[in-house]
Amino acid sequence: MEVEMKIRGLMMDPATNMPIVILKDVSSNTVLPIWVGIYEANAIALEIEKVSTPRPMTHDLMKSVLLGLRTGIRKVVVNELKEDTFYAVIWLEHDGELISVDSRPSDALALALRLDCPIFVEDAVLKNSKLASTTSDKINNEELRRWLEGLNDEDLGRYKM
Numbered sequence: 001m002e003v004e005m006k007i008r009g010l011m012m013d014p015a016t017n018m019p020i021v022i023l024k025d026v027s028s029n030t031v032l033p034i035w036v037g038i039y040e041a042n043a044i045a046l047e048i049e050k051v052s053t054p055r056p057m058t059h060d061l062m063k064s065v066l067l068g069l070r071t072g073i074r075k076v077v078v079n080e081l082k083e084d085t086f087y088a089v090i091w092l093e094h095d096g097e098l099i100s101v102d103s104r105p106s107d108a109l110a111l112a113l114r115l116d117c118p119i120f121v122e123d124a125v126l127k128n129s130k131l132a133s134t135t136s137d138k139i140n141n142e143e144l145r146r147w148l149e150g151l152n153d154e155d156l157g158r159y160k161m
Contacts, residue, residue: 003122018038089108
């Protein structure tokens with residue numbers, strides 16, 4: 001089962017100083033933090049903040065190619081969590097045919113923002129993410145989860161490109 005989510009924001013992990021994309025369930029307070037690389041976070045931040053660049057960035061190029069080929073994105077799905085690594089699939093639609101493309105979640109999310117398509121997370125990923133946070137380093141992860149769930153707009157404004 002897939003759970004629809006929205007990108008709630010980007011922030012820096014205070015412990016590792018790595019960017020985190022915060023996904024939030026559209027119908028509850030469930031949040032899923034996904035740690036991403038700096039370049040990927042910048043690609044997401046550029047689109048969130050509607051910053052235009054003098055030349056197309058990679059995800060803008062991908063958007064142009066897809067539109068030029070009359071191919072849309074039906075949805076992106078964060079579909080797996082293995083050994084602390086998230087996996088995603090981009091579902092393309094071309095001439096009525098659905099095509100799945102393996103992707104890093106950060107690329108799938110950056111493209112989803114640019115093409116305004118829905119973002120989903122497999123229920124099993126959410127459960128495994130919660131399971132992982134309760135089995136290792138329980139206190140720190142519980143505190144992190146409570147902190148993430150209580151984030152406000154001011155907290156999410158801390159990510160700087």
